[in-house]
Amino acid sequence: MNALTATGLHKRYASHHALRGLDMEIPQGSLFGLLGPNGAGKTTFIRIANRILAPDEGRIELFGAPLGPDATKRIGYLPEERGLYKGMKVGEQAMYLAQLRGLSTSDAKQRLRAWFERWELQGWWDKKVSDLSKGMAQKVQFITTVLHEPELLIFDEPFSGFDPINAQLIREEMLRLNREGRTLIFSTHRMESVEELCSHIALINQGQNVLHGSIQELKDRHRSGQFVLRYRSEDPTSLNLPEGAELTDHRREAQGIVAARFRAEIDDASRLLAALAPQVNVYQFEEVVPSIHDLFVQTVQGA
Amino acid sequence: MKPFLLVAQREITTRVRKKSFLVMTLLGPVLFVGLMLAPALIAMSSETEDLNLIVVDHSYVLPGTPKVEGANLAYFDPKEVSEEQALELVRTREDVDGLLYVPESINSDPEFSLQNAKLYTEGTAPLGVASELESLLERFAYEGKLRHFGVDPAVVTKAKSEASVQAFELSDEGSEASGTEIKTAAGFFAGILIYMFTFLYAAQIMRGVIEEKTSRIVEVLVTTVKPAQLMLGKILGIATVGLLQFGIWIALTALAATAIGSMGLLSPDPEQVAALSAAGQAAPELSGIQSALGTLDSLNLPALIGMFVFYFLSGYLFYGALFAAVGAAVDSETDTQQFMLPLTLPLVLTFILATSIMENPHGPLAVALSMIPFSAPIAMMIRIPFGVPWYEVAASMSLMVLGFLGTVWIAGRIYRVGILSYGKKPTYADLWKWIRMKP
Known part of the structure; x- marks a missing residue:
């Protein structure tokens, strides 16, 4: 009720x-x-x-x-x-x-x-x-x-x-x-x-x-298929991407940490991580979830 | 308990416990009694301080009168004492307070010396003494002239008569003394009470509403109490406080007046009156008092008091609701000015017109003012002692009831929107929108 x-x-x-x-x-x-x-x-x-x-x-x-x-x-x-x-x-x-x-x-x-x-x-x-x-x-x-x-x-x-x-x-x-x-x-x-x-x-x-x-x-509802992989390295290394994934950004983020951003299918997280994990020393992997603030801005501007 | 009663109860308890309430309640009677006693006290204080005056009279108008009201007179021969010498005496001798100097006449015009008399005193001369001396000079000059024309002043005094015309009203039951003065006073007094009560306590309603609005408590209150109930609870709560205060004032003043009266300060004691009337001086006044008491009896007090209570309360409700609406419309007391004028103007105007109403209590102006709810409470109370036909009273009362229902309704609409509106000072156009707006 x-x-x-x-x-x-x-x-x-x-x-x-x-x-x-x-x-x-x-x-x-x-x-x-x-x-x-x-x-x-x-x-x-x-x-x-x-x-x-x-x-x-x-x-x-x-x-x-x-x-x-x-x-x-x-x-x-x-x-x-x-x-x-x-x-x-x-x-x-x-x-x-x-x-x-x-x-x-x-x-x-x-x-x-x-x-x-x-x-x-x-x-x-x-x-x-x-x-x-x-x-x-x-x-x-x-x-x-x-x-x-x-x-x-x-x-x-x-x-x-x-x-x-x-x-x-x-x-x-x-x-x-x-x-x-x-x-x-x-x-x-x-x-x-x-x-x-x-x-x-x-x-x-x-x-x-x-x-x-x-x-x-x-x-x-507002997942967009954006992922970010952070790994330990001084410089971006070349990555072999699984099929359907697309690298959108790749840069050094902090001392010894490089961030790679991908666009892929929404439920592709496991396959993506499985393919990438052997290639680098993984520090963090996450799906980029919109914050409520982002949702709000999106919704209001879209209207 | 019903929310409406809770609101009224809160108004009563918080106001009655305030220090200012206690102070005002006790100070009121002191003030009233003070006003009543003032004439007696002034009379008493002036009796005690007689001035000792030297008189140097070049006109020889004054004979050797030893005393006038407020002063003892000592005559000096004007041939032997000059103005300067006399003034020196006033300065040096402690038992001499001043000098009355009447100069020599110029071109043997007797009026000149009378019009140029001087009174010198150490310190300011009491107002009464100068006028006493003036009338003394006038009286003796007058008598002197009468003698000059060969008329004995005693004959003139004997030729004088006192006349007194008493007014009677003819009605079917016979005639009765009309006692215009006492009626005027009774009506005017009732009018003043209504005027005072409305201003004192309606203004308190307004301030209370503003307080709730500025402290922002009102938004919580209106979730549990309908705005109209909140407003009426406040108006009735404050009315109760006001009636209580008025009741205490009247009771205490009456008590004090009786106590003082029994000490013989207010009314002249019978022996004194008898002595005076025997001397033939106070007779008219005495008969005036008797007829006044008679008029009071003829006034039909229960009806008068009933009418007073009706107009007192309906007038307060009528204006109270409007004052509440003003409080709701503004954010602070300084903003009330623009809306207060149309409320205070009719009250003040009725008071200014009170004399015209009393002079012609059955004229078109008086009748009209006693029908319009804005002025009816005061105008009608002034008219009632003169006898108002029942159908006029009925019409006025009906209009008054319609009037306060109307103002309570309008005020409720303004109140409802106003108490939740902050910031912009509303215009009359805004208020009109608020009245028409759905809740």
Whole structure:
């Protein structure tokens, strides 16, 4: 089952058309990366998923049912622009947000105490939010997002604005929550954070879903039959290539390392390596797999 | 608990616990009581410091009057003491505070010396003393002239009469005293309360909305609370805080006023009044107070209070929603100016027109202003003590209800879009687009 399914979403603002028939399938249990350049429509989609905005056209379903008013109890949302009431006490503020999400007073208090203990915030319960450091305020915000133990978590640019230590903490929490079976969606315009974290991604460009699937699937789909062989030698030596393979580049790459690049059939790796291995002292052999960033550039430019 | 109630509850608890709330709540009555006591205190303080003045009168207008309000007078023979000598006395003698000098007349014009009298004092002379001396000079000059024309001043005094016209309103049940002044005061006071409340607390709504917007917490809030609920929760929460504060103000002020009244500072004590009225001086004032109390009885207080509560709350809701919309449309308080003008102008204008309404409470202007929701709360409260036909009240109230439903709806539409829009300062055209935009 999908945690979230969107079909043909359209959203027009006064002066621009933010979503142009966006389709999206987010499998249950996935750690889903929502990629795209600034202004692609990521935040608009996220706001629609959180029922902050309503789409002009299209349908959106949460766990197989139309997105309704009680969806807020099943979703946790950390917006890109984060903030708390500055004059309010930390504990009270967290209690307020938890109660808005439907937690009872006693549940909210119990869970908050546990989280505050875990992240060493106990002493801050009665302090004002304005006394917190930025990193601590971010921790409190994260806690209030996940406190009601929602099945689906949506983070808009979760790593922007967090300092490196807290970003790492958040990253670990995200992986932990995902292991526990929660579905996580997060948007980012930084591709490098995606490959190590996500199981699935979707690329949004100009309000449309231009590329989506599991990371492995996407990489497999975009294999181009490029291979690189690195071997130990001072200078390129002449190589006997098997049939169907074509040398595209051959040069010294570093001290004592030469790289030879080939184009061959996609599933030819074994035959290629078998033919080449006896000829040189192999240092490394790999299929050149496009990075998500490459895929993104290719897809956007191809469109 | 319902999200809407949670929002209102948060508004109440966080505001009531603020130090500024406590300070304002306690300071308010102090200010009000201070205003009430000020006349009495001023009177008391001026009684204590009588000036000792030397009088050198070349015109010989003044006879040997020993005392006027605020000053003791000591007469010197103008033939023996010059202006300079008298001034020297003022400078050197500690028990002499000043000099009243009336110069010799030129060309035997008696008016000249009267118009060129001088009062020298060490330090600034109290304002009252100079005018007391002026009226003293005028009175004796007047009496002198009467005598010159062969008229006994005592005859003129006897010929004077005091008249008092009391207005009565004829109705089917008979006639009743109209007590215009007290009605004007009651209506105007109610109007002022509504005006103050609306400005004080509607502005707080606006600031609260701006705070939520600039702190960016609003985006999390709107996932669990509908924008309209968030707005209404805030408006009602702040209204509760405001009513609480107003209630405390009124209770504390009333308590303080009673306490002070029992000490005999505010109202003249009966013996004094009796003595004065026996002297034939305070009789008109006394009958004024009695008729005022009578008017208050005739005002039908429960209906008046009921109307006040209605216009108080509906006016606050009407403006509160609009102020919330302004808060949602802008990013900071400095940007509110352009949208505030159309909101404050009708309120201020109604106040400027208040005198015209009071002068002619049943005229077309007064009727029109009491129908338009922008001005109705104040205009109607001013008119009500003068008696407004029931169908006008009904029409005004219906329009008021429609009015605040309308502003709550419009404000809700602007609020919904505004709270998530940052950066560009919206124009009126943008607001119009927001109102028509689908959610």
